[in-house]
Amino acid sequence: MQYKGAKLLIETLCDLGVDTIFGYPGGAVLDIYDELYLNAHRIRHILSAHEQGAAHAADGYARVTGKPGVVISTSGPGATNLVTGIANAYLDSVPLVAITGNVGVSLLGKDSFQEVDIVGITQPIVKHNYIVRDAAQLEHTIREAFQIATSGRPGPVLVDIPKSVQTQAAVYKGFSEAKPKPANPMPDLTEAAEAICAAKRPYIYLGGGVISGGAEKEALEFARRISAPIGLSIMGLACIPYNEPLNLGMCGMHGHYASTVAQSKADLLIACGVRFSDRATGNVDKYRANCRVIHIDIDRAELGKNVVPDICLQGDVKAILTGLLARLQPQQNPEWLAEIEALKQHLPPPPADTFTPQNIIRAVRRHMPQDAVIATDVGQHQMWVAQHYPFTQTRTFLTSGGLGTMGYGLGAAIGGCIGSGRRRTVHFTSDGSFGMNLNELATAVSQNLPIVTVILNNGVLGMVRQWQTIFYQQHYSHTTLCRQTDFVKLAEAFGAQGVRVTCIRELNAALESSPDSPLVLDCLIDMDECVFPMIPPGGCVEDIRIH
Amino acid sequence: MQTERFTVGVLVNNHYGVLGRITGLFSKRGYNIESLAVGTTENPLYSRITIVCIGDAYTRNQVVCQLEKLHDVLSAALFSDEETVITEHILLKIRTSGNEPNALISDIILRFNGKVRDFGKGFITAETSAAPERIDAFIEAVRPLGILETCRSGALAMSHGNSDLLQIPEA
Ligand SMILES: Cc1ncc(C[n+]2csc(CCOP(=O)(O)OP(=O)(O)O)c2C)c(N)n1
Numbered sequence: 001m002q003y004k005g006a007k008l009l010i011e012t013l014c015d016l017g018v019d020t021i022f023g024y025p026g027g028a029v030l031d032i033y034d035e036l037y038l039n040a041h042r043i044r045h046i047l048s049a050h051e052q053g054a055a056h057a058a059d060g061y062a063r064v065t066g067k068p069g070v071v072i073s074t075s076g077p078g079a080t081n082l083v084t085g086i087a088n089a090y091l092d093s094v095p096l097v098a099i100t101g102n103v104g105v106s107l108l109g110k111d112s113f114q115e116v117d118i119v120g121i122t123q124p125i126v127k128h129n130y131i132v133r134d135a136a137q138l139e140h141t142i143r144e145a146f147q148i149a150t151s152g153r154p155g156p157v158l159v160d161i162p163k164s165v166q167t168q169a170a171v172y173k174g175f176s177e178a179k180p181k182p183a184n185p186m187p188d189l190t191e192a193a194e195a196i197c198a199a200k201r202p203y204i205y206l207g208g209g210v211i212s213g214g215a216e217k218e219a220l221e222f223a224r225r226i227s228a229p230i231g232l233s234i235m236g237l238a239c240i241p242y243n244e245p246l247n248l249g250m251c252g253m254h255g256h257y258a259s260t261v262a263q264s265k266a267d268l269l270i271a272c273g274v275r276f277s278d279r280a281t282g283n284v285d286k287y288r289a290n291c292r293v294i295h296i297d298i299d300r301a302e303l304g305k306n307v308v309p310d311i312c313l314q315g316d317v318k319a320i321l322t323g324l325l326a327r328l329q330p331q332q333n334p335e336w337l338a339e340i341e342a343l344k345q346h347l348p349p350p351p352a353d354t355f356t357p358q359n360i361i362r363a364v365r366r367h368m369p370q371d372a373v374i375a376t377d378v379g380q381h382q383m384w385v386a387q388h389y390p391f392t393q394t395r396t397f398l399t400s401g402g403l404g405t406m407g408y409g410l411g412a413a414i415g416g417c418i419g420s421g422r423r424r425t426v427h428f429t430s431d432g433s434f435g436m437n438l439n440e441l442a443t444a445v446s447q448n449l450p451i452v453t454v455i456l457n458n459g460v461l462g463m464v465r466q467w468q469t470i471f472y473q474q475h476y477s478h479t480t481l482c483r484q485t486d487f488v489k490l491a492e493a494f495g496a497q498g499v500r501v502t503c504i505r506e507l508n509a510a511l512e513s514s515p516d517s518p519l520v521l522d523c524l525i526d527m528d529e530c531v532f533p534m535i536p537p538g539g540c541v542e543d544i545r546i547h
Numbered sequence: 548m549q550t551e552r553f554t555v556g557v558l559v560n561n562h563y564g565v566l567g568r569i570t571g572l573f574s575k576r577g578y579n580i581e582s583l584a585v586g587t588t589e590n591p592l593y594s595r596i597t598i599v600c601i602g603d604a605y606t607r608n609q610v611v612c613q614l615e616k617l618h619d620v621l622s623a624a625l626f627s628d629e630e631t632v633i634t635e636h637i638l639l640k641i642r643t644s645g646n647e648p649n650a651l652i653s654d655i656i657l658r659f660n661g662k663v664r665d666f667g668k669g670f671i672t673a674e675t676s677a678a679p680e681r682i683d684a685f686i687e688a689v690r691p692l693g694i695l696e697t698c699r700s701g702a703l704a705m706s707h708g709n710s711d712l713l714q715i716p717e718a
């Protein structure tokens with residue numbers, strides 16, 4: 001069948017199972033948007049307020065569904081507006097396919113109107129990217145782009161399609177010519193199994209790779225089998241239910257006390273689908289001083305990149321954990337687990353009913369279903385949510401772990417809400433981050449999405465201010481916002497509801513009567529609240545500060 | 548960790564832009580390139596790149612692992628110092644006093660297995676291929692005569708014996 005490029009694109013996307021696209025139109029993608037108009041019954045297009053929001057939405061959609069997110073933008077400024085979203089997906093290994101228009105092939109390289117070399121610009125932040133100069137290559141390229149984005153360690157792929165290619169006719173084949181990548185051979189598990197049997201104080205560290213590898217069940221079974229506590233990276237956070245006794249929660253710079261201290265006391269660290277970010281390890285030498293390390297990851301370059309393991313297991317984390325389970329008898333480590341229990345008791349619960357971030361987060365949870373989608377922006381509020389939100393279901397936590405992108409949250413919430421089939425969604429933010437991309441409230445309203453934006457409004461760029469408090473002698477350089485933004489009126493101006501909240505009682509009332517449409521809760525909190533525990537950058541467990 | 552010179556061979560798809568992806572990876576991750584040579588293989592679908600880098604054992608391992616993650620890289624391999632033929636090529640324009648090569652210059656060129664490619668009033672252009680240290684020695688030998696220009700390729704490398712580190716896939 002001969003189709004013009006734009007139709008070829010849509011046919012290929014449909015064939016690949018894409019039913020939702022986030023994007024924003026413009027001159028260089030008019031032909032594609034014309035096809036989207038004609039194919040509206042097959043592909044749903046969500047129009048954002050800004051291309052960055054569309055990219056974050058596609059990212060959030062991918063994290064919730066496990067399917068690749070698709071975002072489309074026009075050339076030039078449309079394409080450059082995607083850059084932060086692509087980098088965000090790259091650092092968190094999210095499968096994302098970004099499609100950009102460009103000027104016609106004959107105008108390329110001439111600084112034509114709205115021409116940028118988006119392939120060059122995004123090269124360091126994609127798994128791969130393409131410019132398609134001939135419609136005959138388009139179908140194959142799109143199929144390959146999806147394969148790359150979703151295989152191995154997932155990540156973003158960009159396909160740049162010049163306008164002339166969108167109108168050029170070519171044959172639609174309807175199948176993939178790409179050779180499937182050979183599966184990873186199973187590594188030898190003998191040494192790892194022996195090390196695990198010999199360990200008296202094993203500790204399991206789970207990251208985002210466990211979620212993208214679909215190995216949540218195996219990871220939990222593995223922990224129970226060998227009686228090992230579990231620590232989570234921020235990317236792995238929701239992969240084990242909070243109420244699982246072995247789950248110690250997030251470890252690292254702002255991790256839970258028990259989680260971080262237990263890691264430092266372990267004799268064997270079994271790390272699955274993590275990349276040992278500096279935010280998670282602090283001083284690497286001290287981090288692994290007392291333990292042997294088994295590192296399981298699909299990306300060979302991660303094995304030894306930040307922490308040199310004693311045993312490397314490269315491959316699919318689910319297959320490897322299954323292989324280990326087949327070899328391992330149940331182990332008991334009563335003394336180790338008793339020690340862990342004692343660590344867990346270390347921190348007293350906060351006083352009830354005060355309007356602290358922790359109590360706000362827990363109150364919100366009480367009004368949400370178990371499977372609510374939780375998105376955050378970046379800052380103190382993000383860490384508080386990571387520490388205190390009781391996650392029970394995998395793929396419900398959307399946060400910018402690697403890039404730390406302020407402004408990620410609302411777009412991600414929109415994509416996550418849509419990807420989950422419009423489940424209740426909470427967007428935790430603060431005044432700084434919200435100010436960056438709050439324009440996407442327009443999208444939440446136009447799609448009538450059940451998203452609650454909870455602003456932990458401290459009037460400051462709290463996380464930066466916290467560092468100024470601790471490391472810069474309270475020199476509050478440009479972190480006090482002194483703004484007069486009325487978030488309630490702002491919400492109303494967008495067509496959403498807004499409520500100002502100053503105590504837990506008001507918060508409960510607002511949540512009880514909350515609509516199934518966008519709601520903004522402006523929660524006024526103390527600007528001097530800090531995130532604790534905290535290990536200073538480059539520090540170790542001995543440097544942990546509790547208050 | 549100790550820093551050393553090492554040589555990596557990379558088999559890549561012969562598309563435009565691939566070289567940029569390779570050098571982009573090196574600059575993004577802070578790996579040093581000392582020389583780089585690229586050319587198509589006997590199969591025009593593929594090119595082979597030889598990169599000489601400086602780094603410690605950690606960098607050596609990361610360079611290969613990160614290269615292999617690039618979609619356009621079919622394979623990447625480290626060459627061992629002992630088991631590898633390494634050669635470079637140089638074109639040298641040397642100052643002369645007359646219109647023709649004199650005995651001294653001809654003698655040096657001969658000693659380095661070189662050839663005269665061009666000459667005229669006040670200059671002579673010579674070329675040779677040899678191991679990098681021999682090329683260095685060649686340059687030093689003619690330096691006193693006066694060097695007008697040099698143009699030196701990156702190193703080319705191939706493993707000793709019958710092993711094929713970077714085999715082109717069957718069609
Ligand atoms: C786009 C972007 N710019 C700057 C930063 C640096 N940064 C990290 S946290 C932070 C403060 C965030 O303030 P806010 O959103 O109000 O959150 P809070 O810490 O107050 O909870 C800043 C400026 C960033 N992470 N992202």
Ligand SMILES: [Mg+2]
Binds near residue numbers: 379457458459
């Ligand atoms: Mg703030």
